[in-house]
Amino acid sequence: MSKFKLDPSYRKPIAYAILLHLVFAGLLAFTWPFKKDRPVATPRHVNAVMVTEDMVKEMLAQQQPPQPDPAELQRQQQEEERRRQEQARQEQQRRQEQEKLRLAEQKKREEQKRQEEQRKKEQARKLAEQKKREEQKRQEEQKKREEQKKQEERRKQEEARKKEQQRQEQERKAREERERKLAEEARLAEQRLAQEAAEAERRLREAYEQEQAARRNQQLEATEQARYVGLIQGAIERRWIEPPNVAPNTQATLRIRLLPTGELVSVELVRSSGNAAFDRSALSAASAVNRYPVPQGALFEKFRVFELLFNPKG
Amino acid sequence: MIDWKGFRMVHVKPTWLLIVLLGMLAMVPARAELVIEITQGSREAIPVAIVPFANRTGNALPEDIAKIVSDDLQRTGQFNPLDRGRMLSLPSSSTEVFFRDWRMLGQRYLLIGSIDPAGPGRYQVRAELYDVNTSERIFGEVVSGSERSLRDLAHLVSDSVYEALTGVRGVFSTKIAYVTLHKGAKGASRYQLEVADADGRNANVILTSEQPIMSPSWSPDGRQLAYVSFEGRRPSIYIQEIASGRRTKLTNFQGLNSAPTWSPDGRSLAMALSKDGNAEIYIMDIQTKKLERITNHWAIDTEPAWSPDGRTLVFTSDRGGGPQIYKVDLAGSRKETRLTFEGNYNARPRFSPDGKKLYFVHQRSGAFRMASMELQSGELTILSDTGLDESPSVAPNGSMLIYGTSKGGQGVLAVIAVETGAKFLLPSRQGEVREPAWSPFLN
Numbered sequence: 001m002s003k004f005k006l007d008p009s010y011r012k013p014i015a016y017a018i019l020l021h022l023v024f025a026g027l028l029a030f031t032w033p034f035k036k037d038r039p040v041a042t043p044r045h046v047n048a049v050m051v052t053e054d055m056v057k058e059m060l061a062q063q064q065p066p067q068p069d070p071a072e073l074q075r076q077q078q079e080e081e082r083r084r085q086e087q088a089r090q091e092q093q094r095r096q097e098q099e100k101l102r103l104a105e106q107k108k109r110e111e112q113k114r115q116e117e118q119r120k121k122e123q124a125r126k127l128a129e130q131k132k133r134e135e136q137k138r139q140e141e142q143k144k145r146e147e148q149k150k151q152e153e154r155r156k157q158e159e160a161r162k163k164e165q166q167r168q169e170q171e172r173k174a175r176e177e178r179e180r181k182l183a184e185e186a187r188l189a190e191q192r193l194a195q196e197a198a199e200a201e202r203r204l205r206e207a208y209e210q211e212q213a214a215r216r217n218q219q220l221e222a223t224e225q226a227r228y229v230g231l232i233q234g235a236i237e238r239r240w241i242e243p244p245n246v247a248p249n250t251q252a253t254l255r256i257r258l259l260p261t262g263e264l265v266s267v268e269l270v271r272s273s274g275n276a277a278f279d280r281s282a283l284s285a286a287s288a289v290n291r292y293p294v295p296q297g298a299l300f301e302k303f304r305v306f307e308l309l310f311n312p313k314g
Numbered sequence: 315m316i317d318w319k320g321f322r323m324v325h326v327k328p329t330w331l332l333i334v335l336l337g338m339l340a341m342v343p344a345r346a347e348l349v350i351e352i353t354q355g356s357r358e359a360i361p362v363a364i365v366p367f368a369n370r371t372g373n374a375l376p377e378d379i380a381k382i383v384s385d386d387l388q389r390t391g392q393f394n395p396l397d398r399g400r401m402l403s404l405p406s407s408s409t410e411v412f413f414r415d416w417r418m419l420g421q422r423y424l425l426i427g428s429i430d431p432a433g434p435g436r437y438q439v440r441a442e443l444y445d446v447n448t449s450e451r452i453f454g455e456v457v458s459g460s461e462r463s464l465r466d467l468a469h470l471v472s473d474s475v476y477e478a479l480t481g482v483r484g485v486f487s488t489k490i491a492y493v494t495l496h497k498g499a500k501g502a503s504r505y506q507l508e509v510a511d512a513d514g515r516n517a518n519v520i521l522t523s524e525q526p527i528m529s530p531s532w533s534p535d536g537r538q539l540a541y542v543s544f545e546g547r548r549p550s551i552y553i554q555e556i557a558s559g560r561r562t563k564l565t566n567f568q569g570l571n572s573a574p575t576w577s578p579d580g581r582s583l584a585m586a587l588s589k590d591g592n593a594e595i596y597i598m599d600i601q602t603k604k605l606e607r608i609t610n611h612w613a614i615d616t617e618p619a620w621s622p623d624g625r626t627l628v629f630t631s632d633r634g635g636g637p638q639i640y641k642v643d644l645a646g647s648r649k650e651t652r653l654t655f656e657g658n659y660n661a662r663p664r665f666s667p668d669g670k671k672l673y674f675v676h677q678r679s680g681a682f683r684m685a686s687m688e689l690q691s692g693e694l695t696i697l698s699d700t701g702l703d704e705s706p707s708v709a710p711n712g713s714m715l716i717y718g719t720s721k722g723g724q725g726v727l728a729v730i731a732v733e734t735g736a737k738f739l740l741p742s743r744q745g746e747v748r749e750p751a752w753s754p755f756l757n
Contacts, residue, residue: 240355277481287447
């Protein structure tokens with residue numbers, strides 16, 4: 001409510017409006033009929049008597065008894081005719097009077113109605129005017145508010161725009177930074193790749209050389225290994241007394257552990273043949289070798305732990 | 315911060331995990347060892363030191379247990395017992411054993427033991443076998459018996475050693491039956507049916523006759539012998555219970571009554587009879603004495619022998635001109651098939667216990683020799699090098715073959731170790747010895 005503080009510029013129009021209302025109110029107070037019916041002035045020359053048919057008949061009956069003489073009768077008839085005409089004329093006149101009156105009355109009511117309507121119209125007009133003014137006022141206020149709102153929005157937009165500008169600026173800077181970094185990284189990566197390629201090539205060359213050497217070694221080793229495998233086979237086969245009556249495909253596997261000197265650390269049956277005597281003969285043979293023929297140096301590792309598969313053929 | 319999204323991405327199905335794990339496991343042995351394959355060993359006799367068993371009985375004993383074991387093993391050809399004179403020590407318990415000494419002597423196994431008293435007249439033999447190279451005890455066992463059974467106890471130890479080192483059940487506790495002939499001063503003959511230990515010792519005479527005794531055959535339970543005796547002037551087949559001496563005359567047909575052999579189920583005897591004309595093979599139900607004729611041929615059919623499964627008979631027939639070996643399928647068609655084609659003379663067949671081989675007498679270059687034939691391949695091997703070999707009989711473990719041969723004009727018994735080819739003669743006795751039959755396992 002306090003929001004509707006009257007703007008000083010509205011004071012004058014409001015005062016005028018009130019004054020105008022008062023004037024109208026005054027006028028209306030004097031002219032208003034206040035419902036008190038004024039006596040209707042009936043014209044003196046009209047004295048209407050209510051004549052009904054019965055009355056006429058009675059009257060006629062009262063007049064019946066004298067025997068009419070034809071002249072008289074005629075006269076009377078004439079008279080009667082004349083009187084009837086007169087009566088009709090009066091009736092007519094009365095009716096006209098009444099009609100006149102009714103018309104006047106009607107006219108008056110219409111006038112009143114017209115005035116009333118006019119008044120209503122006036123009032124409506126005033127109301128409309130007032131409404132219009134209020135509407136105008138409201139619109140103005142609305143307009144003003146909208147204006148304010150617009151301004152606010154403009155201000156906000158401006159702010160947002162500035163912020164956006166700032167953000168874009170920052171982004172741009174960040175992007176530039178990122179790009180710079182990426183470029184740096186790419187440069188470094190390229191450098192690294194080049195280094196790695198060089199390294200890989202070097203390694204490859206080394207590996208190749210190593211492989212060549214290894215192959216030579218391997219060949220040597222393989223020959224050496226084969227030689228020692230043969231020696232061990234011989235040593236075992238000389239000592240292995242193959243049991244008789246062994247079922248075909250009888251196999252036993254032993255695991256042999258040696259010292260670098262070729263001395264036996266342990267013999268262990270890792271897969272039994274299922275024939276205890278066969279297993280025993282194998283264990284005994286492997287244990288019977290006092291010193292296994294083994295290579296010196298790195299190749300010994302192959303012989304540190306190995307398996308002996310006893311697999312007689314026939 | 316942990317990036318759980320990243321973790322979800324490496325989520326792996328358990329199946330895959332398992333496969334990977336298995337793969338890794340499979341790779342473990344793959345990187346493993348060098349495998350050296352040994353495809354042949356020597357067939358030399360196993361060097362074994364059999365130390366004289368310590369006598370703790372306080373008495374002088376009639377038998378040398380270690381010597382009996384040593385002889386048993388040596389005869390197989392599969393063992394080479396150490397000469398006692400070379401032993402550096404004579405241990406009888408594990409604490410006295412220095413394996414290095416035995417290793418130095420090149421021994422593989424060491425048998426030690428003792429004989430202890432076990433009540434009045436009874437002894438206990440304790441034996442332990444060691445692996446010299448691994449220093450492990452292979453077995454220790456205790457057997458006991460009377461003084462008279464010391465040889466049996468020794469043979470039991472031999473069986474244990476043999477089985478431990480060859481994987482095959484020993485036959486040292488089995489028996490042999492054979493026939494001896496003693497010629498008297500005035501030309502009178504005395505035939506004897508004897509049963510002895512497998513080493514030829516401990517002989518017991520179970521029948522004496524002035525007329526020939528032939529073809530002893532063991533019942534599968536080792537309690538009875540079937541044989542042919544001419545004691546009634548003509549041949550008859552008898553069954554005799556060894557323990558009681560109770561005997562039953564089974565056949566007394568016209569003509570030939572010969573070569574009884576016991577079926578593996580012990581219920582029947584296969585034999586050769588000539589009651590219907592010439593010699594044919596018959597099977598007799600021992601209980602009912604009902605005969606079933608198996609062969610019907612104008613030629614001589616004789617010397618039947620059962621396959622170990624009892625479904626086949628092999629026999630000798632001269633239907634091909636000379637004696638050859640045939641077989642007849644008892645279960646099926648009764649079709650007779652010739653098995654031997656090499657040489658002019660193949661006779662007296664016997665199956666190996668695994669049913670894969672036949673042993674028989676084979677004549678080559680005028681000499682009669684022991685031969686074996688692989689039934690599947692038909693491959694024939696000559697086993698003996700003597701000249702008048704007869705009546706092969708196979709030990710129940712299949713490792714040895716006993717047969718009759720001739721030495722110095724005398725019939726003697728010889729044994730061939732089938733695997734090693736080792737041969738030995740059983741101790742010579744007075745007179746002729748012939749027609750040996752090896753018993754089944756008796757214990």
